[in-house]
Amino acid sequence: GQQVMQIPQYQHVQEGEDFTTYCNSSTTLSNIQWYKQRPGGHPVFLIQLVKSGEVKKQKRLTFQFGEAKKNSSLHITATQTTDVGTYFCAGGYYKLSFGAGTTVTVRA
Amino acid sequence: GAVVSQHPSWVICKSGTSVKIECRSLDFQATTMFWYRQFPKQSLMLMATSNEGSKATYEQGVEKDKFLINHASLTLSTLTVTSAHPEDSSFYICSARGVGRAYNEQFFGPGTRLTVL
Numbered sequence: 168g169q170q171v172m173q174i175p176q177y178q179h180v181q182e183g184e185d186f187t188t189y190c191n192s193s194t195t196l197s198n199i200q201w202y203k204q205r206p207g208g209h210p211v212f213l214i215q216l217v218k219s220g221e222v223k224k225q226k227r228l229t230f231q232f233g234e235a236k237k238n239s240s241l242h243i244t245a246t247q248t249t250d251v252g253t254y255f256c257a258g259g260y261y262k263l264s265f266g267a268g269t270t271v272t273v274r275a
Numbered sequence: 276g277a278v279v280s281q282h283p284s285w286v287i288c289k290s291g292t293s294v295k296i297e298c299r300s301l302d303f304q305a306t307t308m309f310w311y312r313q314f315p316k317q318s319l320m321l322m323a324t325s326n327e328g329s330k331a332t333y334e335q336g337v338e339k340d341k342f343l344i345n346h347a348s349l350t351l352s353t354l355t356v357t358s359a360h361p362e363d364s365s366f367y368i369c370s371a372r373g374v375g376r377a378y379n380e381q382f383f384g385p386g387t388r389l390t391v392l
Contacts, residue, residue, distance in 0.1 A: 202383075208385075208386075209368055209383055209384065209385045209386040210319065210368070210383050211383070212381075212382075212383070215380075255318060255319070257319075262309070262321060262324060263309075263321070263381065264321075265318045265319045265320075266318060267317070267318045268318050270316070
């Protein structure tokens with residue numbers, strides 16, 4: 168079945184710095200979704216990318232979908248303490264396959 | 276719109292008992308509901324897919340007799356963990372896909388944390 172891999176597993180960031188988390192699929196994806204899960208919470212939908220090479224921005228978050236639609240990235244600039252949590256990518260048309268997630272901690 | 280609720284939000288039970296978790300779409304009709312399980316510090320693993328009025332489709336490795344899923348209406352799906360054991364302790368999350376919505380659009384519930392003693 169479809170496998171979605173995500174790296175890094177953990178990201179410890181100095182407040183104010185940028186970081187990127189990457190998502191790769193073994194197969195071409197019809198779309199990629201990104202979720203954020205705060206500690207103790209449930210996944211919250213952030214965004215969906217559908218088109219090859221698509222780039223979307225949400226304030227300090229930039230999401231990209233690769234040209235081959237097999238990889239995606241989430242880049243966060245000027246990290247804040249509110250960015251703490253685990254970021255998951257998920258791919259799939261009918262059923263979602265989630266990546267392992269990148270858990271982000273921020274040091275002030 | 277597109278709110279999904281789960282009940283209970285957390286439950287503690289003794290080993291050997293059964294626990295029922297409800298997933299409701301509050302402001303839309305859900306043709307399909309998905310049940311996920313998440314162990315601590317791990318990702319979400321799809322357990323099963325349920326369509327209203329039909330039998331659930333279970334993912335490989337998920338025991339259908341242990342995790343009973345019922346999707347009796349377009350707004351309610353239930354997951355019953357039968358004869359629960361400590362290894363079933365996990366965070367169970369449902370999601371729902373709405374009637375007329377895009378195939379790849381799912382709305383997640385807040386999850387149910389199950390602890391089996």
